[in-house]
Amino acid sequence: MSAITDIPVPGTPPGAASRRISIQRWRQRSRLIHGLRVVLPTFIAVIIVGLAGAVAYNAITSHRTPPKDSSAPIRLVNPHFVGRDSKGKPFLLTSITATRDPQNYQRVFLDRPTLTLDTDGPDPTHITSGAGIYHEDTGKLEVSKGVRMSGARGAFDTDSSLFDTKTQELVGTVDIQGLGINGQIQAKSYGVYDNGARMVFTGDIRSRLQPK
Template identity: 45%
Template sequence: MSLAQAPSPAAGPRDQAARWRAHSVMIRRARIALPAAIGAIFVLLVGFVIHGSLAGAKARPQDADAPIQLVNPRFVGRDGKGRAYVITAKTATRDEKDYNRVLLDTPMLVLDEEGSNPTRISSQSGVYREDAHTLNLDGGVKLNGGDVNFSTASSIFNTATGVLEGTGEIQGMGALGEIIAKSYGVYDKGDRLVFKGGVRTRVESH
């Protein structure tokens, strides 16, 4: 006669209460741990953002706010009559206090560059004003073109009219010989050079 194993009794009320308490504890812990984990992730992200900002600030050049500067610029334009001119320089720096003012280091102005006898005017420094369409050349201004070779203190070129003028004394050699004057003007892309004020000439004999 075989003996049948008696079935285990069903879980009693005490066991169910213990399981419920354990489940409740786990839920309470989860409610505490989950917000804590979210907060830690948020703090970590903020830390990454701050670190990236600081690293970017350190990597940024110290002169990031320096005025805009071009090296070996070349400006090509035409005056009101369609005549071409070219302005070059070692550097061109825009004035941070006046946006229309561009400072040029060792500029050179070329009139009728593609012609047979282009006129070149160079100086130690220059200022180009975009609003007034003028180029002021100062310091050791040299004017060369064709058979003329003159020096003066300053000159002003109007990019709208194509006229180059100077109010300081000018002296040098022209087609007729040595010329000294108190002012001058260059017209028609350098084809016509006019001297004014106390003009003195010494004609070279051939």
């Protein structure tokens, strides 16, 4: 009786395991590449649609935006207007804000203006008010809403005045009252000349002399 010998079982060929790993990796890369081929075109299409929508929106909104009005008023903050009168004396006009009239560039609306006359002299005169209109072409200043003139010859209050920066004449046809070098005075109209050196009051004048 013949002896039974062991039959050898075929083993795994050399390199088969590494080939299987390589095949698995290749399949994974293939699936990734296939997925990217599907996703990337879709993503690019979404970007293109978004850009097109943004361009269309900007085009529509730009047409809806009203054009900037070239005639809009010019507003200045803390403006300074300087000049000299007919005798060469300097004056300075300031205000909180100033707005140029869009219909007349030479007319300026002032908020709480302050006019200082003879700024280089020993006794400058100050005129303040709540509002004013300065005409740059004529040099005339309309002041209103609590006008006060103060200087070396006293202080006076009125509702409105018209001042000429060239002649330095201040006139008004409304009530005025104040305290001058000779005492208190009230009148219906007035005129101030020569930088306050000469004052003329008319209409229902009432005065109270101040004894020296």
